[in-house]
Amino acid sequence: MAHLTKIKLLDSTLREGEQSSGVCFSLEEKIEIAKHLESFGVDIIEVGHPGISQLEEEVCKKVCEQIKNMETLVHARACKTEILSAHNTGANWVGIWASFNPISLETKFTNKSKEWVKEQVLSSILFAKELGLKVRFTIEDASRTSFEIIEEIAQITNQAGVDRLSLADTVGAWNPQKCYQMVKFAVKNFNCEIEVHLHNDFGLALANAHSAIEAGASIIDVSVLGIGERAGICDLFQMSASLAYFYDDVSFNFKETKYLKDIVARISTFIPEPHRPIVGKNAFIHSSKYHAKANSKNYKAYEFLSPELFGYERKLLPQEYVRESKLRFSNEFKVGNPFVKSAAELKYHRHGVGDRWVHIDSRVDERSPVYIIERLFHEDYVGSYEPHVDTHAHNCDSIFVFMGNNVDGSGLNVKVTLGNETKIIKSPASVFIPAELTHNYEYISGTGRFLNFVMSPSYNKSLL
Template sequence: MRLKILDSTLREGEQQSGVRFHSQDKIHLLRLLEEFQVDIVEVGHPGISAEDEQVCKEVASASRRAETLMHARAISEEVQAVHRAGADWIGIWASINPISLTAKFGDKSPAQIKDRVAYAIEEAKKLGLQVRFTIEDASRTSWEDLFYLGKAAVGAGADRISLADTIGIWTPNECGETVKRAVEEIHSDIEVHLHNDLGLATANALAAIDAGASVIDTSILGIGERTGIVDLLQLAVILKEKIGFQHFPLERIPELSHAVQWTTGFRPDHLRPIVGKNAFTHTSRYHVQAVQKEAHTYEMFPPEQVGRKRKVIGERPQLDSPVLSTALRVGSPFEKGASELKYHRNGPGTRWVLMDHRVDSRSTLYAIQRTFEDNEPENHVDRHTHDCDSVFVFWGDRPDGTGLICCVQMEGEEQVVHSPASIFIPAGIEHAYYYVSGKGTYTNIVLAPEYNQSLRS
């Protein structure tokens, strides 16, 4: 059986702190996942509320290719909610180890949990749903209990058994051994849901594949509860590079990454494999010299394969004052024309650098302010993109902030903006602005200490 990928961004992703997806955003992400050739998309947990059920229904009805799965506890009301929402699969879950019985099931016995699970699975099958049954906290459950509950679920009609490392404590050896035994003794397709609390989720996924797992759960950028789960984008590249799995259009990775960053506000760190800012950046003098002759010297594969570009930085940063000092420092803003910036010309008005690494070497942001005094209109900024978020603030010279008119371009849209106005520009979005008329100030804050290095070439 071909390995399948189940993506849980739309369900597990909502368990990341502060994340809640609008139905239209879920549909947009569903489309991207389908274009990325993901097999199964877990769209949500309709039993939580009527609102969640409606969102799940809208998303499931929008599916064109991928199968849809919805989460449910082993109770009739939630099984019915999944059926009403129109899923292909239901993901019923329960746990049977001592800590779960005490903390979550009111000290019910394993036999009572088994009976509840069997009833829910039988009800789901009568409704025409395919059933994945997940043994939650499998990594802290004895093999005897895993076998007991897994065999009962298969006997009740479950189509697949999922083993969840709910708190992310498995090592690859432990994961592989458990999956191998489940494949051999439970006699079912085995899925794994692997959390990343120890940073081993992806390694465990590879061990599970080697041991015979049929389905791996992922999310875009690995978002999810606590430290998240297996990152779809990393796993897709690993499968191609190490196993020859040609299933995914890897050049679409930046599009998936940007979409999740925009909708969640989550920004992966610069060292994140594949999508991080520094993933294809070379700075060491000897690395730069070698890469310029033969890129393969320090790259496993060309960055274009995953929709990225190589960046070579030939100069080391200047040695400055210590940055670990917490002493109060008062910086000195300075006047500087915009021609020091790529995609910018000096333009109308007077431009001041308020904060960057030159004002204070500890700075993690860049801020400028430009003053306009009824200048001649001029298009002085070309469209460009940052790999970090930024903000425009327009403030006129009148007491209420009115009096300044500029034009802002963002992706395919252009709009005349009357002050006072503030515009948030997410990372990865092409944008520009130009002065039209009036008096006032334009402030630009970029969440990077060096403007040009934040640009996407």
């Protein structure tokens, strides 16, 4: 399904993404994400809201300075001080917004009339244009705003020469039919490009985006992993992939997918659900025996999206079903029984010094989402051992903890390799190991204990 107009993607990870609970990017993180979004091939990057403070203005300015090959946009409320702040960042665009429906006038513009808000919007847009900025005007909460009010706003923005209008489904209230109707109305009444900002409260952001495109919208707001306020917005990877497959858009560098997913997931502590399209850990795994067999002959049997395009690999992992008597949803107070087990049960491990305990995994308690082992070094084995852990990596995060037998936790010496870096470590010490990063450890000397926390109920199944 081709489309005559190039559909542009505005990435709002750096702005909308920070409205996701607990997310705040450092300047260095913003720059790193922005550079890779640029490489990915989005058309515009929404950098932030400089009018919040002098610090935010400086952050936005420094990010804008690093983006060389695409346009940048910063937010501003409909007032001259924030327009000036936006201009100071060097961004190409300012995104001015306001809302006009009754609930907005009641809660955001107390004691102000709709006419007052319209005057503020008009003067702000004209001021931004005087400063040489391109202007996107956003009707906040457009999905709960009447067609009559939208038509009134069209008169203002057309008069002021707005470059782009954004319709924001601020509370995720649209379905595809209503979204289509509003966008079609806007295309008819506004003398500019139409953009949509779609929240995902019903899980309809992607569907609404395609409905908006069919109605004539030419810019879709997205974010990495769809992060944003509440249930987030349209997912960058899902939106761009659907444009590639359904609209023959070949402009995206999908090899950036995995890196962008990894860094934003790490920073935001957002772990994509296993079945999330494209980036979920199960997205390209075929577990049904019947499906795996067919795909071994021709992967198209049960696959439309190609994992290689996004830097992933398909896996054929036919599974056996063992239906045991379990209640893994139970909140029962259960005391597990740790057990001593040889390291030989683990891939990449061999027998070695010290006793190894399995404290918790799916065998100790079938509800456990983690695997915790402990190795006890009762005596100093210096000079009398061979390394017993080969380099390996997990599909999840893990943690090493080293504690010596001395009162202050000292007394144990080990060597840890993480990626291409090796360090000699003296206890007490902890090492965080990011998912997919190769690692190993090696006992050197001393007495104490080593704890390994793997964020998976099964050690071997977590291995890459």
